[in-house]
Amino acid sequence: MKIxxxxxxxxxxxxxxxxxxxxxxxxxxxxxxSNVGKSSLINTLLGRKSLARVSSAPGKTVTINFYNVDKxxxxxxxxxxxxxxxxxxxxxxWSSLTEDYFLKNPSSDALKLVIxxxxxxxxxxxxxxxxxxxxxxxxxxxxxxxTKADKLSKTALAAxxxxxxxEYFLGTDIKIIPFSSVSREGRDEVWKEILDVLD
Numbered sequence: 650m651k652i653x654x655x656x657x658x659x660x661x662x663x664x665x666x667x668x669x670x671x672x673x674x675x676x677x678x679x680x681x682x683s684n685v686g687k688s689s690l691i692n693t694l695l696g697r698k699s700l701a702r703v704s705s706a707p708g709k710t711v712t713i714n715f716y717n718v719d720k721x722x723x724x725x726x727x728x729x730x731x732x733x734x735x736x737x738x739x740x741x742x743w744s745s746l747t748e749d750y751f752l753k754n755p756s757s758d759a760l761k762l763v764i765x766x767x768x769x770x771x772x773x774x775x776x777x778x779x780x781x782x783x784x785x786x787x788x789x790x791x792x793x794x795x796t797k798a799d800k801l802s803k804t805a806l807a808a809x810x811x812x813x814x815x816e817y818f819l820g821t822d823i824k825i826i827p828f829s830s831v832s833r834e835g836r837d838e839v840w841k842e843i844l845d846v847l848d
Contacts (some may be wrong), residue, residue, distance in 0.1 A: 650699070650721065650844060650847045650848055651699050652718060652719045652721055652722065652844070653719045654694065654695050654696055654718060654719070654840075655695070655696055655745055655832070656718070656719045657695045657697070657700060657702065657716055657718045657719065657724075658717055659700065659701075659714060659715070659716055659717075659719065660702070660715045660716065660717035660723065661713060661714075661715040662712045662713070662715070663713045663714075663715070663746075664711070664712045664713075664746070665746070665755075666746070666749040666750075666753055669713070669749075669750065669755060669756065670715050670723060670756060671697035671755050671756055672723070672756055672759065673756070673758075673759055674708030674720075674721060674723060674759060675721075675722045675723070675759055675761045675764075675846075675847055676715075676722070676723045676724075676725050676756065676759045676760045676761065677722060677723070677724050677725065677761060677762050677764065677843050677846075678724075678725040678727055678750070678760060678762070678763045678764070679691065679724065679725065679726050679727060679764045679766065680727050680737065680763050680765050680766065680780055680791075681729060681730075681763070681766030681796075682729055682730055682749075682766075682768075682774055682776055682777065683730065684729065685729065685766045685767065685768055685796055686766060686768075686796035686797060686830060687701070687726055687727075687729065687766055688726070688797070689701075689796075689830035690764070690766065690794070690796065690828065690830065690839070691716060691724055692830065693725075693828075693830045693833055693836055694724070694836060694839060694840065695716070695718065697710075700716070701714070701716070701726060710747075711728050711746070712728065713725060713727055713728065713746060713747075713750060714726040722783065722841050722843075722847065723759075724842070725750075725760075727750065728747060730744075730747070730776050730780075739766075739841065745791055749788065751783070751784075751789065752787070756797055760789070760845045760848060761790070761791050761846045761847060762772045762791065762792065762826060762842065762843060763784060763789055763790065763791040763792075764791070764792055764794050764839065764842075764843075765777065765780060765781060765784070765791050765792065765793050765794070766794050766795075766796050767793060767794075767796070767825075768795070768796055768797055768812075769795035769796065769797055769798055769800070769806065769809055769810065769813070769825075769827060770797060770800060770801065770809070772813050772816070772817070773813075773817055777800055778817075781793075790846065791816070791822075792826065792839075793823055793824075793825045793826065794825070794826045794827075794828045794835065794839060795809075795810060795813070795826065795827050795828060796828050796830075797829065798815055798827040798828055798829040798832070798834050798835065799831040799832050799834070800830035806827055810825050813825055826838045826839060826842070
């Protein structure tokens with residue numbers, strides 16, 4: 650599938666299950682803790698500076714944003730999780746909304762891949778591990794992208810990725826893709842993973 654990544658806009662914002670997109674077009678979801686860099690990844694993938702807004706307050710977004718890319722696929726920005734200052738009620742809204750997206754989505758057949766973001770420096774949090782295990786248990790395909798790769802030297806980055814793979818994904822076929830919105834490292838690799846599942 651050929652996609653003009655420059656032809657993209659925000660199509661829908663969903664705050665409840667009833668507002669989810671009912672559309673057969675493929676969906677690629679992005680999951681990760683607050684402030685891990687989901688908006689920056691979306692902007693880098695689409696060659697834009699501010700299509701996805703980078704929040705100044707981590708944990709602020711509690712909606713699911715659907716980005717229409719070339720009228721062929723949706724990039725789906727899920728709410729960030731794990732932000733301690735968010736109120737209990739807000740956390741309940743987030744967990745319910747995200748759970749509904751995965752388990753009660755009227756277009757669940759359209760979900761082709763989840764890009765699970767982690768911070769390369771800290772590795773997966775407990776919430777990340779819960780999310781990964783949920784996807785494994787429900788046979789939801791996913792790839793792991795390690796953000797903020799520019800914060801480490803090339804040597805340190807390679808060693809850190811290898812360390813994370815051995816600690817968390819040893820014996821699996823899960824490989825970590827290092828990514829930086831600053832240097833654009835990993836952009837082509839992420840698009841390759843997306844296009845592979847679409848083809």
